[in-house]
Amino acid sequence: xxxxxxxxxxxxxxxxxxxxxxxxxxxxxxxxxxxxxxxxxxxxxxxxxxxxxxxxxxxxxxxxxxxxxxxxxxxxxxxxxxxxxxxxxxxxxxxxxxxxxxxxxxxxxxxxxxxxxxxxxxxxxxxxxxxxxxxxxxxxxxxxxxxxxxxxxxxxxxxxxxxxxxxxxxxxxxxxxxxxxxxxxxxxxxxxxxxxxxxxxxxxxxxxxxxxxxxxxxxxxxxxxxxxxxxxxxxxxxxxxxxxxxxxxxxxxxxxxxxxxxxxxxxxxxxxxxxxxxxxxxxxxxxxxxxxxxxxxxxxxxxxxxxxxxxxxxxxxxxxxxxxxxxxxxxxxxxxxxxxxxxxxxxxxxxxxxxxxxxxxxxxxxxxxxxxxxxxxxxxxxxxxxxxxxxxxxxxxxxxx
Amino acid sequence: xxxxxxxxxxxxxxxxxxxxxxxxxxxxxxxxxxxxxxxxxxxxxxxxxxxxxxxxxxxxxxxxxxxxxxxxxxxxxxxxxxxxxxxxxxxxxxxxxxxxxxxxxxxxxxxxxxxxxxxxxxxxxxxxxxxxxxxxxxxxxxxxxxxxxxxxxxxxxxxxxxxxxxxxxxxxxxxxxxxxxxxxxxxxxxxxxxxxxxxxxxxxxxxxxxxxxxxxxxxxxxxxxxxxxxxxxxxxxxxxxxxxxxxxxxxxxxxxxxxxxxxxxxxxxxxxxxxxxxxxxxxxxxxxxxxxxxxxxxxxxxxxxxxxxxxxxxxxxxxxxxxxxxxxxxxxxxxxxxxxxxxxxxxxxxxxxxxxxxxxxxxxxxxxxxxxxxxxxxxxxxxxxxxxxxxxxxxxxxxxx
Numbered sequence: 001x002x003x004x005x006x007x008x009x010x011x012x013x014x015x016x017x018x019x020x021x022x023x024x025x026x027x028x029x030x031x032x033x034x035x036x037x038x039x040x041x042x043x044x045x046x047x048x049x050x051x052x053x054x055x056x057x058x059x060x061x062x063x064x065x066x067x068x069x070x071x072x073x074x075x076x077x078x079x080x081x082x083x084x085x086x087x088x089x090x091x092x093x094x095x096x097x098x099x100x101x102x103x104x105x106x107x108x109x110x111x112x113x114x115x116x117x118x119x120x121x122x123x124x125x126x127x128x129x130x131x132x133x134x135x136x137x138x139x140x141x142x143x144x145x146x147x148x149x150x151x152x153x154x155x156x157x158x159x160x161x162x163x164x165x166x167x168x169x170x171x172x173x174x175x176x177x178x179x180x181x182x183x184x185x186x187x188x189x190x191x192x193x194x195x196x197x198x199x200x201x202x203x204x205x206x207x208x209x210x211x212x213x214x215x216x217x218x219x220x221x222x223x224x225x226x227x228x229x230x231x232x233x234x235x236x237x238x239x240x241x242x243x244x245x246x247x248x249x250x251x252x253x254x255x256x257x258x259x260x261x262x263x264x265x266x267x268x269x270x271x272x273x274x275x276x277x278x279x280x281x282x283x284x285x286x287x288x289x290x291x292x293x294x295x296x297x298x299x300x301x302x303x304x305x306x307x308x309x310x311x312x313x314x315x316x317x318x319x320x321x322x323x324x325x326x327x328x329x330x331x332x333x334x335x336x337x338x339x340x341x342x343x344x345x346x347x348x349x350x351x352x353x354x355x356x357x358x359x360x361x362x363x364x365x366x367x368x369x370x371x372x373x374x375x376x377x378x379x380x381x382x383x384x385x386x387x388x389x390x391x392x393x394x395x396x397x398x399x400x401x
Numbered sequence: 402x403x404x405x406x407x408x409x410x411x412x413x414x415x416x417x418x419x420x421x422x423x424x425x426x427x428x429x430x431x432x433x434x435x436x437x438x439x440x441x442x443x444x445x446x447x448x449x450x451x452x453x454x455x456x457x458x459x460x461x462x463x464x465x466x467x468x469x470x471x472x473x474x475x476x477x478x479x480x481x482x483x484x485x486x487x488x489x490x491x492x493x494x495x496x497x498x499x500x501x502x503x504x505x506x507x508x509x510x511x512x513x514x515x516x517x518x519x520x521x522x523x524x525x526x527x528x529x530x531x532x533x534x535x536x537x538x539x540x541x542x543x544x545x546x547x548x549x550x551x552x553x554x555x556x557x558x559x560x561x562x563x564x565x566x567x568x569x570x571x572x573x574x575x576x577x578x579x580x581x582x583x584x585x586x587x588x589x590x591x592x593x594x595x596x597x598x599x600x601x602x603x604x605x606x607x608x609x610x611x612x613x614x615x616x617x618x619x620x621x622x623x624x625x626x627x628x629x630x631x632x633x634x635x636x637x638x639x640x641x642x643x644x645x646x647x648x649x650x651x652x653x654x655x656x657x658x659x660x661x662x663x664x665x666x667x668x669x670x671x672x673x674x675x676x677x678x679x680x681x682x683x684x685x686x687x688x689x690x691x692x693x694x695x696x697x698x699x700x701x702x703x704x705x706x707x708x709x710x711x712x713x714x715x716x717x718x719x720x721x722x723x724x725x726x727x728x729x730x731x732x733x734x735x736x737x738x739x740x741x742x743x744x745x746x747x748x749x750x751x752x753x754x755x756x757x758x759x760x761x762x763x764x765x766x767x768x769x770x771x772x773x774x775x776x777x778x779x780x781x782x783x784x785x786x787x788x789x790x791x792x793x794x795x796x797x798x799x800x801x802x
Contacts, residue, residue, distance in 0.1 A: 369553050
């Protein structure tokens, strides 16, 4: 059996980022930059005032000086002339500092009418002036490829005059649920059957992690049907299958896909829930086979599908980010399989995070998974720990789960 | 001047959640539930096997017993008959436990061919059986109104047989940038002008927080134009304005909107960056006026617009969630204004979070904001602290910023 990190590394080694596409700036938040973002202008483009006040020559800036106001320069309307000795120009936040002036007196430190201003303060050259290029200069690399674009980055790209952004294409993730017993919500349910939950949860998870989900028609427990369904997904960047075995999870999926040339890389991981996991390639199409039990499927998606989607999307693709929390209950010693205990998180009186695993952890209990806030990571052979021990957790909602 | 929490409470008090709409399950992740989600079936619908193995009567379950295999029941194909003494039925994970049987022997503890099975283990009644309703029962309330739906919730709703979900309508947030000096990216830039960044950053922020952004045409510094632009947004759930004043931030916005009946609630907050903030109502339309400086605008959006959008979307709408981190530098004493220091976060050798505020914190420095991971919260009149002090932070990306 492979360890979780080994399995993840082997999946990631076979995946390459999608190519680039040009999209409108307005749609680029959450996408991954595929080309450097270079400033197309200097910001601010000129020396500008950081305050409302008066521009003058520093040599005139003495307490009690009385200067003639020769004009005003609202933001967007620069003063055309030059400030000479004994003169001042009315400025506002963002106004261009006029030629000749090198000093700003803020309006709170001035007495003024329409024609003259009397200074209550001596200014300093450069004070309250934002120099040209304070934020960035034309030609600066503002953001590098691989950047996961935030709302702030979108603002920065706008300020640098980019109406279009070159990002990685969103990876297309085909999702194939298999099994004679499953039906879509609202459809007739076969005798002894259940409603498919994995496809819908996975689709939402894929979307939250930057992919485009395609839910393929459910394949019955028949190797030809499974093979045909998988073949229909050859345009995808990744095929994720769930469950659908009548003799041991994934046997039919593996059999059906092997009929059309699946190259299987591995299929057993030392973890719980979710031991039976399959990764392989069908021609150029990577295939990730998740267990059928919903909790196992979602935990495996968190540990393996999330980094895979990230890698395809142009991000590094790493283990989900962990945090620390104090476990409120004692944990028994773990066996050789990495465990992932579903748990709620809370804050103690001091504001520190605590985590409380549920009692039964059956991999069919979807309601309990929905109520969980996190999983507690238990390394293989981790010793028993008393209540109050600090443990590593993965927050589920923050991972799009 | 109002404190940040006072201002937030006054904004939230004037906002009500949007009404409900029915949307496909497949589109419901990230939305806010507007009606209880009731289980429409029992899950599992029958007693089912948790393992691959054999169903038999517990009375027959003794080591060495040899039982006749009377059939198989793959998942989705329940066994029609009943298990009598001396008989067994082949089962797989998810198979319905046939009538008469109350005991499962897993296949690893059995020797079997097509017709007979010999037990290597004595079973226990109920072991390896998932009882009907283990996950949930028809009529159970699985999720309550106000729930921010995760991918796991989508799986749960699917399993409970819901093809449609009743959620709060996404609030429509109109965004109005004002100012003679600003242009859209790629458009001609006026003399002394800059490219508008706030609208685009805010639109991405609104979308990440569950709203539908509408970027209104930029209004020049003219009260009639501002009034007309605002009037065109009467269909929105919230109007957010940014900057656009020639004499003191917001004066023209306030003047223009007052001409058409703006009822101003407040407009000065004891905070930095972003003191000039306006909140009011234009008829039924709440109006939030943000400062024009991009950093101030985004920090104010984080503190006020985010909870406002959440409240409109059917969530409680609270202060952004905080975390703790060790500040790597000494901080000087704060004045009467709550401060929000832009900072990067990192992990020390022990895996604990550290935070390092940038040096200059000028509110025009968008590039530096983009590089920040968090803001450090400094309460009014907070005393000076040495390097190594634990401080409260807000993580920006986690807030859709």
